[in-house]
Amino acid sequence: MADTPFIPFTRPSFDQATIDAVGEVLRSGWVTSGPKLAEFESALSDYFGGRPVRCFANGTATMKIALQVAGIGEGDEVITTPISWVATSNVILGVGAKPVFVDIDPITRNLDLAKVAAVVTSKTRAIMPVYLAGLPVNMDELHSLAKQYKLRVIEDAAQAIGSTWKGHKIGSIGDLVSFSFQANKNLSTVEGGCLVFNNLDEAKLAEKLRLQGVTRQGMDGMDVDVLGGKDNLTDVNAVIGLHQLKQLPQFQTKRAELARHYFATLRQEMKTAGLESLNLELPPENFTETNWHMFQVVLPLNQLHVDRAQVMTELKEMGIGTGVHYPAITGFSLYKKLGYQVSATPIAERIGKSILTLPLFPGLTQVNVEFISKSLVAILKKHAK
The missing domain is CATH 3.40.640.10 (Type I PLP-dependent aspartate aminotransferase-like (Major domain))
Structure with a gap:
């Protein structure tokens, strides 16, 4: 790479x-x-x-x-x-x-x-x-x-x-x-x-x-x-x-195009790898309300011998940057000191520990999306229980 x-x-x-x-x-x-x-x-x-x-x-x-x-x-x-x-x-x-x-x-x-x-x-x-x-x-x-x-x-x-x-x-x-x-x-x-x-x-x-x-x-x-x-x-x-406001419509079109390609390639790669039982909890497939600011998956950590940090590290080694948006706020030290408990919102606790943001921006290409999807699925297959 x-x-x-x-x-x-x-x-x-x-x-x-x-x-x-x-x-x-x-x-x-x-x-x-x-x-x-x-x-x-x-x-x-x-x-x-x-x-x-x-x-x-x-x-x-x-x-x-x-x-x-x-x-x-x-x-x-x-x-x-x-x-x-x-x-x-x-x-x-x-x-x-x-x-x-x-x-x-x-x-x-x-x-x-x-x-x-x-x-x-x-x-x-x-x-x-x-x-x-x-x-x-x-x-x-x-x-x-x-x-x-x-x-x-x-x-x-x-x-x-x-x-x-x-x-x-x-x-x-x-x-x-x-x-x-x-x-x-x-x-x-x-x-x-x-x-x-x-x-x-x-x-x-x-x-x-x-x-x-x-x-x-x-x-x-x-x-x-x-x-x-x-x-x-x-x-x-x-x-x-x-200038960005003038370009916003074309940015929107490109983001939606890339998101559609993510859905198609991730599903195909998961099927090819025999990983249909792993649920990546893809985002709602809605192309009329959202602007596709980010494309996020939720890693099925209970079905993997690996944590999110390791998945991110391996993707980075393959030349792919990722993000975490977001860990649950109630898990931060400041909020714990104020008396908040992350366990009080269990769905947020689970999602916050396993959500992963994949690359998505107007300069990305469909070839990039295919490479990212194949790379992620290869890592999941390697670490699947």
Whole structure:
């Protein structure tokens, strides 16, 4: 494999026009938040059906500010999932609230909405679902629950730009919707994110929260009436986002094409290897709602003489990068100290120990997918009980 290029689990796609546009911004002398940011926010608002949009330095800031805009703080509870990047629950702790973890659905690996009602208390103020790998939860059921219990909904749609629910883009409907534009996302600004609002008042509050609480008052005056931070997005990032947004449809088409090839090749390779009894728990085969941000399998560790780390090591030795998205948050030391137990969400515990993210990005080829599939199945066959 020494002369074969390594296949990472993800890689951003930046064309020459994007690179040239970044150079133009750098030469303009205006590199922090300015005209390109305003243009990007306007383009995103159009994309989301005219809803107000504000951009931020990263997708963690978007969730933190969403919680602040919703008025969530000390003593409040927010229902969420244990299978996510830890930022989802960290921001809840960060505003003084308590994350309440609900187990996941074993098929979608998203928050199991059927289990939400059982944990609602008088302190519950919001529900924060995560759209793992871009697949949304049942939006009708989500907002029905929110209405029933008078909860705000903060959608952690970090991975879901381009995904839909019944033909509506995620972000074009709902309450507060948070997206990440980090380097591995379907639309990348290298680092960054955006928040979609219901009204301009909440958007204007978020503007203040992202830049020290400052309100401009004419050419020579300013005021500060809320405690804000430093979470603004720069024009350098924004111009990358403008070009990525134009390319998003073709990125989506390529990702769906590659996902279809994964389904076909993995199933064929498993059959050829006589491993039909090994269930890789492939993701829901849905090509209308998800954006195929990631392609994940769940290793049948109880049928293998090997752990996930060894499978990943052997794939790496073959020139294939993989990822883990995600271990259960409740298993981290910080959360154990706070009294959480990973065993309280057994499905998340099992999935978190065995989920494996395979390479998927627009620059990948079908030949790559075939090589990855054959390599993984060969490793499984070698270690099968």
